[in-house]
Amino acid sequence: xxxxxxxxxxxxxxxxxxxxxxxxxxxxxxxxxxxxxxxxxxxxxxxxxxxxxxxxxxxxxxxxxxxxxxxxxxxxxxxxxxxxxxxxxxxxxxxxxxxxxxxxxxxxxxxxxxxxxxxxxxxxxxxxxxxxxxxxx
Numbered sequence: 001x002x003x004x005x006x007x008x009x010x011x012x013x014x015x016x017x018x019x020x021x022x023x024x025x026x027x028x029x030x031x032x033x034x035x036x037x038x039x040x041x042x043x044x045x046x047x048x049x050x051x052x053x054x055x056x057x058x059x060x061x062x063x064x065x066x067x068x069x070x071x072x073x074x075x076x077x078x079x080x081x082x083x084x085x086x087x088x089x090x091x092x093x094x095x096x097x098x099x100x101x102x103x104x105x106x107x108x109x110x111x112x113x114x115x116x117x118x119x120x121x122x123x124x125x126x127x128x129x130x131x132x133x134x135x136x137x
Contacts, residue, residue, distance in 0.1 A: 034099035035084055041106040046077045048113045057116065 050073055052059055058066045063076060083102070087095045115123035 032084075034096045034103065038083070038099045038103040038106070039080060041103050041110060042077055042080050044110050045106050045113070046073060048110065048117075049073050055117070 049059060049061075049064070049068070050070060053067065059068055061068075064072060080102075083099065084095070087098055090098075112123065
């Protein structure tokens with residue numbers, strides 16, 4: 001988690017010119033809570049994925065491959081730090097909806113991993129995709 005925060009602090013100032021960055025921070029902050037939630041759950045998935053080889057489990061994510069290296073896992077997870085800057089031109093509603101959808105999908109994956117780790121007989125391998133719509137009034 002410490003490395004994730006340090007990486008975020010290093011990437012944020014480099015991702016936009018100083019003036020653009022100041023304007024961006026003046027936008028509604030509600031989507032940032034969604035990003036933080038998203039990154040927290042993604043980091044939990046990262047920790048689980050890093051333990052797969054020690055547990056003799058084969059990774060199911062096609063982006064990582066069956067036996068990904070720690071560098072490949074950490075690099076893929078680090079790319080999620082760019083999500084706010086990729087989505088910055090979208091309205092806040094869509095930024096939050098996309099971040100919440102990613103978090104919801106990751107929650108499902110983390111829960112499935114936990115079922116696998118606990119030898120839950122109801123566990124069935126799948127790669128879920130979930131969408132969560134957010135309305136703020």
